[in-house]
Amino acid sequence: MSASAYMVCFSCRVLIALGKPVMKDAASVDHFHLEEEGSLPNSENPLITKSLWRFLAEHAGHPLRVKSSYEPDFEVVSSFSEIGSDEVGGIDLGGYVDGWSG
């Protein structure tokens, strides 16, 4: 299983999926890719982009971190609410940005 990355707000205990990290080299990420291979880059996907902007606005001033599912303390984060989750009870991206003016 490959790593997934998330932007996490520790104050609100919520995270939003960024996708799979695509590495530039062993130590640095070039970009994240959320959907299946061959689909639009995250930055060209209006729903993903709008969701990220909403997340930033909603959590302005809060401690935000980009976390990988491979980090040892990820267990804590995995209990937070996830925006963009397709699990039952999850918040889908369409619902998250529906009616948002930003």
Ligand SMILES: [Zn+2]
């Ligand atoms: Zn927050």
